[in-house]
Amino acid sequence: xxxxxxxxxxxxxxxxxxxDIPARWIRDxxxxxxxxxxxxxxxxxxxxxxxDDVASNLWAPTQHESVRRWQEKIAELDGYIFxxxxxxxxxxxxxxxxxDSAYVDWNRKPFGALAYGxxxxxxxxxxxxxxxxxxxxxxxxxxxHIAGADFFKVHPGFGGxxxxxxxxxxxxxxxxxxxxDLEWWTNATRDAREADAQREAA
Numbered sequence: 001x002x003x004x005x006x007x008x009x010x011x012x013x014x015x016x017x018x019x020d021i022p023a024r025w026i027r028d029x030x031x032x033x034x035x036x037x038x039x040x041x042x043x044x045x046x047x048x049x050x051x052d053d054v055a056s057n058l059w060a061p062t063q064h065e066s067v068r069r070w071q072e073k074i075a076e077l078d079g080y081i082f083x084x085x086x087x088x089x090x091x092x093x094x095x096x097x098x099x100d101s102a103y104v105d106w107n108r109k110p111f112g113a114l115a116y117g118x119x120x121x122x123x124x125x126x127x128x129x130x131x132x133x134x135x136x137x138x139x140x141x142x143x144x145h146i147a148g149a150d151f152f153k154v155h156p157g158f159g160g161x162x163x164x165x166x167x168x169x170x171x172x173x174x175x176x177x178x179x180x181d182l183e184w185w186t187n188a189t190r191d192a193r194e195a196d197a198q199r200e201a202a
Contacts, residue, residue, distance in 0.1 A: 004078035004186040006030060007041040011095035012085040018155055019083045022114045022146070025164040026081055029175055035183040041077075043094050046070045048101050056103040067101050074105040079112075079186040081178075086117030086124035091131075099131055108193055110138040110185035112178040120145030138189060140181035144174045 008027050010019040023040050030038050047066045054060045062068050085092055099106070111132060115121025122145060129139045146154070150167040154160045164171070 003035060003037045004183075004190055005076065006036045006038045006079050006081060006182070006186070007073070007077040008038060008081045008083065009041045009095075009098075010043060010083045011098075012083075012092050013044050013094045016157065017085070018116065018157065019085060021154070021156075021162055022116065022144075022164060023083045026083070026114050026144070026175070030081070030179055033179055033183065035179070036079075036186070041073060043098055046073075046098075048094075048098055050097055051100045056100070057105070058103040062101075070098065071102045071105045074102050077109070078190050079110045079182055081182070082111055082113045082115075082128060084113050084115035084121045084124050084128060086115065086119065086121040089123040090127045091124045095128075096131070099135065103135065106132075107136040108138075108189050110140060110182055110189055112140040112143060112182040114144040114146070114175075114178075116146040116151055118147065118151075120147030120151075122147075138185050140178050140185060142174055142177035142181050144171050144178055146171065 008023050010023050012019045027038050027040060030036050046069060048070055049064055049066070053062055053064070053067070057071060062071060082095070113125050113128065115125040117124065125143055132139050146167065150170050152158045152160055154162060154164055154166055156162045
């Protein structure tokens, strides 16, 4: 059986974003497990309009070509790792819009997260988990949080190194736990979706 495909979704589109650095770092860590095929999925590449369809694609066809292309990308993946920037105690508007721009494509798939911000992105991640529940997703219990002195140590905008290996002692255990959770849930949900498809085809 092929390895499950994991999309690492960068949740910020700002020109000066930090998200590229943790996205590349967690991709390397995920690849090193041998459990996944990974790719970085950048919201900048899709040019999503703010949601203005008549309804989600659960109920009505999507009108915008860019949104359909986004849905197709999400649909082909078996699970996700979100790179979560915290803005005013929540996720970015760009990420919320991307989540809202699909529905059936997220269903019955798991996600993990690497979050960062003044409180390690904890409040944004809890918001994301709540949204994920409504999208019929499964969140891993474990997640990676970069906060406080660690955040400044690695953020180039604050004179940091740009290398998350410098804070491995703080985030290594949570990284391994999140990836182990994601591997289990990805395989379990993929098997269940395939069983459902076989029953529907019978």
